[in-house]
Amino acid sequence: xxxxxxxxxxxxxxxxxxxxxxxxxxxxxxxxxxxxxxxxxxxxxxxxxxxxxxxxxxxxxxxxxxxxxxxxxxxxxxxxxxxxxxxxxxxxxxxxxxxxxxxxxxxxxxxxxxxxxxxxxxxxxxxxxxxxxxxxxxxxxxxxxxxxxxxxxxxxxxxxxxxxxxxxxxxxxxxxxxxxxxxxxxxxxxxxxxxxxxxxxxxxxxxxxxxxxxxxxxxxxxxxxxxxxxxxxxxxxxxxxxxxxxxxxxxxxxxxxxxxxxxxxxxxxxxxxxxxxxxxxxxxxxxxxxxxxxxxxxxxxxxxxxxxxxxxxxxxxxxxxxxxxxx
Amino acid sequence: xxxxxxxxxxxxxxxxxxxxxxxxxxxxxxxxxxxxxxxxxxxxxxxxxxxxxxxxxxxxxxxxxxxxxxxxxxxxxxxxxxxxxxxxxxxxxxxxxxxxxxxxxxxxxxxxxxxxxxxxxxxxxxxxxxxxxxxxxxxxxxxxxxxxxxxxxxxxxxxxxxxxxxxxxxxxxxxxxxxxxxxxxxxxxxxxxxxxxxxxxxxxxxxxxxxxxxxxxxxxxxxxxxxxxxxxxxxxxxxxxxxxxxx
Numbered sequence: 001x002x003x004x005x006x007x008x009x010x011x012x013x014x015x016x017x018x019x020x021x022x023x024x025x026x027x028x029x030x031x032x033x034x035x036x037x038x039x040x041x042x043x044x045x046x047x048x049x050x051x052x053x054x055x056x057x058x059x060x061x062x063x064x065x066x067x068x069x070x071x072x073x074x075x076x077x078x079x080x081x082x083x084x085x086x087x088x089x090x091x092x093x094x095x096x097x098x099x100x101x102x103x104x105x106x107x108x109x110x111x112x113x114x115x116x117x118x119x120x121x122x123x124x125x126x127x128x129x130x131x132x133x134x135x136x137x138x139x140x141x142x143x144x145x146x147x148x149x150x151x152x153x154x155x156x157x158x159x160x161x162x163x164x165x166x167x168x169x170x171x172x173x174x175x176x177x178x179x180x181x182x183x184x185x186x187x188x189x190x191x192x193x194x195x196x197x198x199x200x201x202x203x204x205x206x207x208x209x210x211x212x213x214x215x216x217x218x219x220x221x222x223x224x225x226x227x228x229x230x231x232x233x234x235x236x237x238x239x240x241x242x243x244x245x246x247x248x249x250x251x252x253x254x255x256x257x258x259x260x261x262x263x264x265x266x267x268x269x270x271x272x273x274x275x276x277x278x279x280x281x282x283x284x285x286x287x288x289x290x291x292x293x294x295x296x297x298x299x300x301x302x303x304x305x306x307x308x309x310x311x312x313x314x315x316x317x318x319x320x321x322x323x324x325x326x327x
Numbered sequence: 328x329x330x331x332x333x334x335x336x337x338x339x340x341x342x343x344x345x346x347x348x349x350x351x352x353x354x355x356x357x358x359x360x361x362x363x364x365x366x367x368x369x370x371x372x373x374x375x376x377x378x379x380x381x382x383x384x385x386x387x388x389x390x391x392x393x394x395x396x397x398x399x400x401x402x403x404x405x406x407x408x409x410x411x412x413x414x415x416x417x418x419x420x421x422x423x424x425x426x427x428x429x430x431x432x433x434x435x436x437x438x439x440x441x442x443x444x445x446x447x448x449x450x451x452x453x454x455x456x457x458x459x460x461x462x463x464x465x466x467x468x469x470x471x472x473x474x475x476x477x478x479x480x481x482x483x484x485x486x487x488x489x490x491x492x493x494x495x496x497x498x499x500x501x502x503x504x505x506x507x508x509x510x511x512x513x514x515x516x517x518x519x520x521x522x523x524x525x526x527x528x529x530x531x532x533x534x535x536x537x538x539x540x541x542x543x544x545x546x547x548x549x550x551x552x553x554x555x556x557x558x559x560x561x562x563x564x565x566x567x568x569x570x571x572x573x574x
Contacts, residue, residue, distance in 0.1 A: 228416035232430035
């Protein structure tokens with residue numbers, strides 16, 4: 001055998017990193033609640049090491065290290081909370097009064113009712129937009145990935161659409177679609193309501209993003225899956241339909257959710273074209289009550305709808321995976 | 328009677344010429360084993376037969392018909408030629424039964440009920456009847472590979488290609504897969520298999536082909552190839568196999 005295999009480090013004599021633990025535990029004193037046990041443990045580790053009781057020194061050193069990590073984790077949280085309390089109380093509660101003043105025009109149930117009425121528009125717009133984006137983006141992604149020389153123009157058009165609508169700011173697309181199409185008076189499109197124009201604009205913008213998500217998912221499916229499907233005699237289209245896309249969609253649900261949350265929030269943009277949705281109504285309330293509480297209330301509404309959706313999707317993914325995988 | 332015939336088949340990936348003029352004849356009901364070092368072109372050869380790879384030159388004929396080159400309905404060809412892969416390649420989002428019935432239902436247009444009946448018969452024959460509704464990831468490697476064989480058989484192929492189907496298996500799972508191949512051979516299924524299981528190749532094959540540098544370097548009945556190879560390369564290859572304790 002080589003020398004390499006013969007070289008030995010006697011395990012029992014390895015020195016614990018007592019000094020590191022000591023330094024870390026002194027820093028931990030910034031959060032004394034866990035800092036003190038950390039320091040005590042590290043001091044004991046040093047004593048044990050001096051006494052030659054390496055095993056005990058290691059044990060106490062490890063305890064000191066654990067306490068130090070607790071100091072970091074919980075200490076940071078506590079100091080952050082302290083910061084928040086200070087922020088909301090300094091200058092005689094200015095911040096609190098600005099964002100959470102529930103009196104005057106805002107104290108009434110009417111205010112909430114008005115906001116909810118606006119929010120219902122946001123909800124309708126994003127539900128429609130999300131439903132359409134789900135299908136439209138998949139179609140774009142599939143066109144973008146069509147094989148063969150003959151389909152080059154289709155690939156090009158799909159890629160151009162994606163590039164274009166990812167580069168233009170969403171609010172600009174909104175202006176162009178809403179005001180542009182209203183004036184252009186095109187057949188069919190001229191009968192759209194403003195909200196429908198808004199849905200169209202959001203679909204165009206988010207369709208470009210989401211189709212790239214789909215594309216990444218489709219490309220992530222290993223070629224051996226395609227080989228297996230084609231070897232059974234399935235056509236390219238059948239292979240996509242039954243083998244590739246179902247796996248790709250499962251894989252991209254988390255980033256898809258990400259984009260949909262983005263879409264939900266961007267429904268606030270449509271206040272810019274005069275729709276009386278949540279943000280616009282919040283602005284009115286603020287003006288009449290001279291605070292920013294309306295914005296805080298609007299923010300709460302968005303949070304209230306987004307978090308349950310996120311959890312529900314996560315649960316859906318879990319149950320699907322549980323079906324297919326061991327453990 | 329000749330069933331599969333390859334004539335001067337070439338296949339190049341970029342600069343890398345993998346097949347450099349392969350000639351191979353497989354008779355009906357024959358089992359032909361391809362042996363040779365990694366990278367000698369065994370897998371590529373099999374993938375060319377069912378057109379997962381397009382060949383650059385040469386001709387492939389099946390049952391007298393040319394099946395390579397332009398104007399061939401590849402999907403049609405592939406229903407005739409089944410292939411089983413080293414890494415199983417089952418569809419992870421479908422149950423075992425769905426994996427098996429997908430081809431028959433969508434390609435052969437067999438009704439759902441008939442496809443399921445047939446799949447169940449085949450599954451029972453490989454001892455996996457009770458696994459029909461499991462998902463592939465819940466099965467052992469050996470079970471997955473048996474399902475993959477059944478999936479290929481469900482299409483009713485006239486030729487079965489097996490691409491190192493036991494190479495990814497734990498040693499104790501190899502036999503359950505090889506037993507199926509044995510019984511297929513006994514039933515007269517025409518098969519071409521790339522394999523590193525020399526003992527099995529010796530036992531089951533009607534002909535052994537040693538591939539080296541993209542050509543069939545030596546071929547003959549198994550007793551001759553394993554017992555008395557004439558070519559120096561073949562001897563060197565088999566010597567290494569013996570040294571590794573694999574023969």
